[in-house]
Amino acid sequence: MSERKTIIEMQQLMLRYPTGKVALSGINLTIEQGQFVYLTGESGAGKSSLLRMFYGGLRPSSGQLQVQKTDIRTAGEASVRAVRRRTGIVFQDHRLLFSRTVFENVALPLRVQGWNNERLIPRVRKVLEFVRLDDRLWSYPEALSGGEQQRIAIARAMVATPAVILADEPTGNLDEDTARHVLDLLMELNKMGTTVIMATHDLHLLNSHPGRVVQLHAGALVEDSHATR
Amino acid sequence: MQPDNVRIHLPGGMNMPPFGVHQYLALIIVAVSLWALGSGWMGLQATGQWVGTWQQQMVLHVYLPQEHKKELKALQEGLQAVDGVGQVEYMAREDSAKWMRQWLGNSALDVQTLSERLPETLLVRLLDDEAGQFVADDIREVAERRHALINEDEVALLGMREVLDKVEVLAWFVSTLLALAMALIVSNTLRMILLARANEVHLMRLLGAKEWFVRMPFVLEGVTLGAGAGLLAWLLLWPWVWGSSEWLEGSMVELHVGILFLPLLIGGALLGCVGALIATARLVSPDSVVES
Numbered sequence: 001m002s003e004r005k006t007i008i009e010m011q012q013l014m015l016r017y018p019t020g021k022v023a024l025s026g027i028n029l030t031i032e033q034g035q036f037v038y039l040t041g042e043s044g045a046g047k048s049s050l051l052r053m054f055y056g057g058l059r060p061s062s063g064q065l066q067v068q069k070t071d072i073r074t075a076g077e078a079s080v081r082a083v084r085r086r087t088g089i090v091f092q093d094h095r096l097l098f099s100r101t102v103f104e105n106v107a108l109p110l111r112v113q114g115w116n117n118e119r120l121i122p123r124v125r126k127v128l129e130f131v132r133l134d135d136r137l138w139s140y141p142e143a144l145s146g147g148e149q150q151r152i153a154i155a156r157a158m159v160a161t162p163a164v165i166l167a168d169e170p171t172g173n174l175d176e177d178t179a180r181h182v183l184d185l186l187m188e189l190n191k192m193g194t195t196v197i198m199a200t201h202d203l204h205l206l207n208s209h210p211g212r213v214v215q216l217h218a219g220a221l222v223e224d225s226h227a228t229r
Numbered sequence: 230m231q232p233d234n235v236r237i238h239l240p241g242g243m244n245m246p247p248f249g250v251h252q253y254l255a256l257i258i259v260a261v262s263l264w265a266l267g268s269g270w271m272g273l274q275a276t277g278q279w280v281g282t283w284q285q286q287m288v289l290h291v292y293l294p295q296e297h298k299k300e301l302k303a304l305q306e307g308l309q310a311v312d313g314v315g316q317v318e319y320m321a322r323e324d325s326a327k328w329m330r331q332w333l334g335n336s337a338l339d340v341q342t343l344s345e346r347l348p349e350t351l352l353v354r355l356l357d358d359e360a361g362q363f364v365a366d367d368i369r370e371v372a373e374r375r376h377a378l379i380n381e382d383e384v385a386l387l388g389m390r391e392v393l394d395k396v397e398v399l400a401w402f403v404s405t406l407l408a409l410a411m412a413l414i415v416s417n418t419l420r421m422i423l424l425a426r427a428n429e430v431h432l433m434r435l436l437g438a439k440e441w442f443v444r445m446p447f448v449l450e451g452v453t454l455g456a457g458a459g460l461l462a463w464l465l466l467w468p469w470v471w472g473s474s475e476w477l478e479g480s481m482v483e484l485h486v487g488i489l490f491l492p493l494l495i496g497g498a499l500l501g502c503v504g505a506l507i508a509t510a511r512l513v514s515p516d517s518v519v520e521s
Contacts, residue, residue, distance in 0.1 A: 055435065057515075084437030097429055104239055111239040112438040120239075 004032040007164060007195050008054060012063035015049055015219075023049040024219045027063070031197065033163070036190045036211035039199040045216040047199035051166050054197065055087050056080035068163060085113060088157030088194075092169035094149050096141040102128070102152055103137050109160040127155045131185055147178035154185050158194070165189060167198040171205065183209045240429050241442045245449040246422070252450065255418035256458050259411050263462035263497055266404055267489050268469060273393070273400055278482045280389045287355050287387070289368060290380040292348040297376040301349050304375040311371060313356050313364035320350040351377075362387050408500055411458075415451050415504025423447060423508060431514040444512065448505040455501020459493040 013027040024046045031037055039047045052058045054067050056075065065072045068086055070079050088109075096105050106124045107115075115123070128134040131151040133144075141149055150170055157165050167186060171179035179202060187209055190196045196211075206213065215223040238244065248256075291308065293301055301319070308317045326344035355364055365384045372379050423430070433443050466486050470477075477484060 057435075081437040081439065084435060089435060095428065095432060097432065100238075100240075104237065107237075107239060108432065109436045111241060112433055112436045112442065117237055117239075 004034060006066075007031055007033045007068060008197075009066045010060075010064060013053075013060050013065055014062040015046070015053065015058060016061040022219055024053075024216075027221045029214065029221060029224065031195065033195055034190070034193055035195055036187065036209075037195075037197045038206060038211050038213045039197065039216065040201060040203060040213055041216035041222075042201070044218075046219040047216055048168055050216070051168050051197065051199055054164070054166055055084050055089060085109075085160065086163050088160070088162040088165040090150070090153050090157045090165065090167040090170045092172040094153035094170075096149055096152060096156075098141050101138050101140055102133070102144075105141065105152060106155045106159050109156060113160060124155075124159060127159045128152075130158070130188075131155045145178075147174055147181060150174060150178075150182050151185065154182065154189075158189055162194065164195045164197065167196065169199055169201070171200065171202055179205065180208065240426075240446065241433055241438060242445055243449065245446055245453065246426075248450075249422075251418050251421055252454055255414055256454050256461070258414055259455065259458035259497065259500070260461035260465070262407050262411050262414075263458055263493055264465045266407055267462050267466050267493055269400055269403070270489065271466060271469065271484060271486065273397060275477065275480075275482045275484055276389075276396075277393055278484075279480050280386075280393060287383075289353045289355065289365060289383050291351040291353055291368065291372050291377050292380070293351070293375065293377040294348050295345075298349055300375045300377075301351075304372065304377055305351060307371040307375065308351060308353055308368060311364065311367045314368065315354040315356040316352075318352040318354075320352055322347045322349065325350055348378075362391070408496070411455075412500050412504040412507065415454055415501050416507040418454070419447050419451055419505050419508035422450070423512065427514075430512065434514045444505075444509045447509050448502060451501035451503075451505025451508070452498045453501070455496075455504070456494055456498035458501075459495070459497025462497070463490050463493045 008029070008031040010027055010029050013024060013029075014022070015024040016022050027050070039050060041047055049058060053060060053065060053072060056067075056072055060073045063073075067083055070083050072080070072083070075083070097108075103121075103124055106127060107120045110120050110123060125134055125137065128137060131154055133148060133151055133155070136144060136148070136152075141152060144152065150173075153170070154165075157167075165186065170186070171182055174182060183205055186196050186198065190211075198211075213223070213225040214221065238247070240246070291304070293304055305317050305319065308314060322344040325347050329343065329347075353368055362384075365379070365387055369379045369384070430443055463486070466489065470484055470486055
């Protein structure tokens with residue numbers, strides 16, 4: 001059996017906000033490449049804070065956090081930027097640019113990485129085919145439904161073939177059917193080898209889409225299922 | 230296939246965003262300010278030329294009343310001995326009267342009667358324009374010693390260069406203030422645009438964009454706005470030249486608007502760049518990379 005590569009590792013991780021509030025404390029967790037991890041817990045449990053630390057949006061106050069071999073606590077700007085380029089992020093409010101076309105939204109990560117237009121178009125078309133929205137390439141996001149907008153956000157997250165996709169409550173604003181479709185896409189990506197870490201409180205989705213469940217409560221890790229798919 | 234009516238316009242890097250109402254408004258305001266500056270400098274150029282031309286032909290008139298006529302020779306010799314004086318000519322009273330009659334429009338004036346009342350006149354040509362004011366003081370001293378008078382209006386005009394130097398210093402001061410104001414106008418405009426595009430900037434940073442990549446479009450926009458305003462200001466100077474061409478020709482002034490082209494264009498671009506740098510100096514996103 002081949003040994004899986006560790007993609008995220010943390011030890012005694014603690015996060016204290018400048019206000020003094022402790023958001024996370026004493027977290028020990030290892031996430032291996034190719035896993036599908038659900039971060040669950042009540043509102044304010046620390047799920048979003050933990051996700052933000054995975055792309056360098058927040059720095060740990062103490063403890064260790066290695067993301068894709070980068071020590072987030074001490075990493076310089078260039079290292080954090082490199083982590084972000086290898087990470088896809090999906091937000092609950094999808095954060096699409098409404099003044100730009102679907103193509104421009106999805107192409108943005110590649111543009112940041114210096115791709116030219118000739119290479120961009122086929123790549124964007126391919127990922128939009130994957131999320132089954134290739135017919136909306138030149139539409140504006142406001143013309144799309146909530147589910148379609150979230151699929152565009154997934155397309156944007158996966159377009160640069162990142163090693164990890166972080167999804168913060170991606171199904172939070174969607175009805176059950178649409179949420180299931182969005183999760184299907186994330187599962188499909190995971191089967192292709194991408195590590196997916198998803199913060200959610202829609203626990204009923206876990207029955208149809210199993211994965212490793214990491215439960216947080218008041219900033220502490222209270223359960224880790226280590227479930228295998 | 231990409232539809233014909235869709236133009237790909239990706240943000241960041243060397244891609245400048247399209248101009249909107251705010252940018253055009255700022256361009257007009259900056260252009261008007263630059264035009265005012267250019268007009269001021271052009272006016273200074275014209276005055277400088279006019280004064281220069283006038284000083285090259287400069288003669289000071291020294292008048293000796295009839296009752297002291299016997300001192301004329303001594304006065305002429307005294308004036309000739311003054312440092313800075315080139316030539317001292319006697320102007321016959323009849324010639325003065327003729328000139329005066331011509332000046333009065335050939336009126337039926339009795340030249341003989343008039344000439345008898347005129348003082349003796351000496352024309353003193355100066356050698357060095359720069360030292361004119363000091364030479365005038367010496368000429369006045371010699372003239373007063375011989376009961377003669379110097380034309381003080383002509384002496385006052387000699388001081389024009391000194392005044393012009395002061396005006397030039399003032400023009401630099403006003404130019405600096407206006408430049409600062411224009412940089413702030415550009416900066417405010419870009420700041421508004423930046424706030425409107427805050428989501429885009431934030432997203433690019435989340436995707437790992439480098440800082441130059443995020444800021445460059447705004448700097449390019451500032452430079453284009455400033456350079457465009459400079460060009461427009463330069464073009465707007467031409468109506469001045471055309472409108473005053475007759476007067477300028479009469480005053481022997483030839484304006485060189487061409488020399489203001491590069492200062493306005495480069496100055497405008499520089500101002501736009503400074504404005505953009507001010508606007509983007511504190512461009513903070515919630516998840517900006519912060520060194521620990």
